[in-house]
Amino acid sequence: MTSAIRLTPLDNTIKHHDHDFHQIVIGLDGHAEFEIEGLGGRIAALSGCIVPANHVHYYEGIGTNRQLIFDLPDDTPALSGIHREHARLFDAPRFFALDEPLHTYLNFLVQELAQPQAAQGDLLAATFLGCLRARLPQGSANAAPGRRRSLDLAALDDFIQRNLERRLSVADLADRACLSVAHFSECFREQAGVTPYQYLLRHRLTAARRLLAESRLPLNEIAARTGFASQSALSHAFRRVYHQSPGELRRRGTLQDRRGPEDTRHHLAHSTKV
Structure with missing residues (x-):
């Protein structure tokens, strides 16, 4: 393009x-x-x-x-x-x-x-x-190969899960790791294979999908609990990744497969804007 x-x-x-x-x-x-x-x-x-x-x-x-x-x-x-x-x-x-x-x-x-x-x-x-x-400064672009800092992804996972309702940003994760946003993003993408934002979105959508399966909470409450700015923001992201809205997924009872984070990662990597 x-x-x-x-x-x-x-x-x-x-x-x-x-x-x-x-x-x-x-x-x-x-x-x-x-x-x-x-x-x-x-x-x-x-x-x-x-x-x-x-x-x-x-x-x-x-x-x-x-x-x-x-x-x-x-x-x-x-x-x-x-x-x-x-x-x-x-x-x-x-x-x-x-x-x-x-x-x-x-x-x-x-x-x-x-x-x-x-x-x-x-x-x-x-x-x-x-x-x-x-x-523009390039963060750690001049760092010597092999000396890049290793991120504690397990600790970041725990932090994300405990703070999903806060609408976490990439800057919040970088602060947690005591790195600049640019340096953190570069290290994270090399280590995790996705951008920090995609990683956050994966956690949010997985949590939202679980709440859809395990509760009858209204969509606006699920959006609030999983860090989305609004019900429409949740529906937009959900449709882009799963190719159907949260309501459609709940109504059709297709949550039995319980796709995990790895499946969500695959969908995030291949989804397009609708």
Whole structure:
């Protein structure tokens, strides 16, 4: 798939969603508020945020605003092949500011998008991602091979299970491990084979599925007990992974198989946004 670059304002109402592609949002005019899995910040002109794929994010435009948005699927040329190292930008959500050279490139990019025959989006995106990655700290990218810290996944599992109702974020897990979010995310993905957010989502969905099987709690109560922001957020994630809603699963009595975390992990790895 190819990259998409677009100019758009954000509504002045709080909205939230997630999607199966990475995203970078950069302010051109006005302001916007973002919260990405518990990490919050404000975007002003020439500052932005990185939204990794499948991370639930809340956003709201403040007054008149205009944003430059990069939509970047995993397999876009800007993140694969010779540019595959750019994908490390999306190990964790973060906010950033643009320096003067990137400001100049951004002006060129915006002008280029206005041309009838604009340059290929993947080329523009790859150039920007390479420049941005060179400017942002890469956590443990310079650590010597073989000396990466081993995470206590059993302790993290216990922490997650005891705190599911808190709507845990990746930052909460990183704090528990006494690491920065970027360093923790990199270590976690190497050790567990999935991102911390996918791991959290696996625990939430497994717990929600168990409550559906073992109780008659209403869906909004199950959502609250398993860390989802709302019943609709639970239903959205559940449908994407299990290909049916929680209500449908309960009504059809298909919970007898009691899929465990490994099955949920398989579904998470192959699910797509609906």
